[in-house]
Amino acid sequence: MMNRLKNVLRKKFVKNVMMVATGTLGAQAITLLFAPIITRLYGPEVYGILGVFNTMVSMIVPVAALTIPVAIVLPKEDRSALSLAKLAILIAGFVSVIMLIIVLFFQDFILDVFNIKELSLYILLVPLVVLLSALMQVGEQWLIRKKEFKSTAKAAFLHSLLLNITKTAGGLWLPVAGVLVTIAAFGNGIKALLLYYFTRKEDPTISSKLTDFSDERLRMKDVFIEHKDFPIFRAPQVFINAVSQGLPVMMLTAFFGPAAAGFYSIGKTVLGLPSALIGKAVGDVFYPRIAEASNTGENLSALIIKSTLGLAVVGILPFGIVIAFGPMLFGFVFGADWVTAGEYARWISLWSYFLFMNQPTIKALPVLSAQAFHLKFTMVTLITRSIALALGYYLFQSDVVAVALFSITGGLLNIALILITIGISRKFDLERGV
Structure with missing residues (x-):
């Protein structure tokens, strides 16, 4: 048994997953250590306003560069990957300018529709966040x-x-929504700088490479055409998925007020920890692995099934604990004001568990050339989740029921996505004679 365990741990894929997971574990451990302090400093309503801001940003950020950064992993040659990186930065700059114009002309309309007048001073930060996030994605x-x-x-x-540290210091100085929102706005910029620093350590010439645009127009055109399925299919899919993910915060705010959005935000944040720790680590390592496997003629469906089942086993304990003891845990860790967030979390756990499992599925779809399917599926997801939330409000007048219906629907849709993707991968393997 010990020898089998040692052999598993020696595998390069597992080593890479553990390396990413270790860094993420440290990051999430810090978040957990600070969370009881931060939630007590700011309170549910302030946290709800931050949740709304983050949701607005999260709807735009993934498509800031039309998902071109995700394609950087795929080319065989670094030269093509660099052209994609430059193209992504240029597109992000253009999108940021468009966003600034929209915010300047439609600021009042946006604030009124989503009932977020508290963000009137900070909505102008959105274009900056879009640009900084795109730079982070490229790095x-x-x-x-x-x-x-x-x-x-x-x-x-x-x-x-x-x-x-910055959030805590800001809360001790002035525990208002504006402080949290401003810190969040510059958060991705901080990470972008850190990634740039490590990129320069790996390649000291990266700055000159990224700023060299001689004869670049033709190369950028070529790589854009080669990876056109990203802006055509993946970008709309990611945007619709982001809207779907952000629906609860926006609709709970409109229906039940900022406090409900705060409860949902903290619940989703906590339940996102396993996904951020293990799911993202597996996904980040799995993506180049399955791209390589496709190029070398390996069986892709076997890789997807194996990784998905592994995540299914790992996720049972953390999500099961929240289902069983959610309200008690949230009240103890975050304070009495957050017990309702624990009720939300019980239901969010069902959805989050299957979302945690489907990381290999999501990463496999670009390699399987199935991004058109993913776009259609995401549109169905958006419509279904919207109906679920609306039923919770109009039929039951209950925020908890709305979150429950939304989460159950999300869980069932994720199961369907996993099964359909495995079917697509098997067909893909048969066509290649694997």
């Missing part, structure tokens, strides 16, 4: 391409440490 994907998982782990740890 992260470049390091993943180079398999510098130790560097991404260090960046995650240092980012969490700096961010949580």
Whole structure:
């Protein structure tokens, strides 16, 4: 048994997952250590306003560069990957300018529709966040391409440490929504700088490479055409998925007020820890692994099934504990004001468990050339989740029921996505004669 365990741990894939997970574990441990302090300093309503801001940003950030950064891992040659990185930065700059124009002209309309007048002074930060986040994505994907998982782990740890220290200091000085929102706005910029630092350590010439645009127009055009499925299919899919993920915060705010959004935000944050710790680590390592497997003619469906089942076993304990003891745990850790968040968390756990499991599925879809399917599936997901939340409000007038219906629907949809993707991968393998 011990020899089998040693053999598993010696595998490069497992080593890389453990390396990423170690850095993420440190980052999440810091978040957990600071969370009881931060939640007590700011309270549910302030946290709810932050949740709304983060949700607005999260809807735009993934498509800031039309998901071009995700393609950086795929080319065989670094030259093509660098062209993709430059293209992503240029697109992000253009999108940020468009966002600034929209915010300047439609600021009052946006604030009224989502009932978030408290953000009137800070909504102008959104275009900046979009640009900084795109730079962060480029740095992260470049390091993943180079398999510098130790560097991404260090960046995650240092980012969490700096961010949580700043939030705590800000809360001790002035515990208002504006402080939390401003810190969050510059958070991705801090991580982008950390990733750039580690990228320069890996390649001291990266700055000159990224700023060299001689004869670049033709190369950027070529790589854009080669990876056109990312802006055409993946970007809309990611945007719709982000809207779907953000629906509860926006609709709970509109229906039940900022405190409900705060309860949901803290519940989703806590239940996102296993995904951030293990699920993302597996996903980041699995992506270049399955891309390589596709190029070398390996069986992709076997890889997807094995990784998914592994995550299914790992996720039972953490999510099961929250289902059983959610309200008590949240009241003890975050304070009496947050017991309702524990009720939310019980239901969110069901959805989060299957979301945790589907990381290999999500990473496999670009390699399987199934991004058009993913876009259609995500549109169905958005409509179904919207209906679930609306039923909770209009039929039951209950925030807890709304979250329960939303979460059950999300869990069932994630199961369907996993099964369909395995079917697609088997067909893909048969077509290649694997």
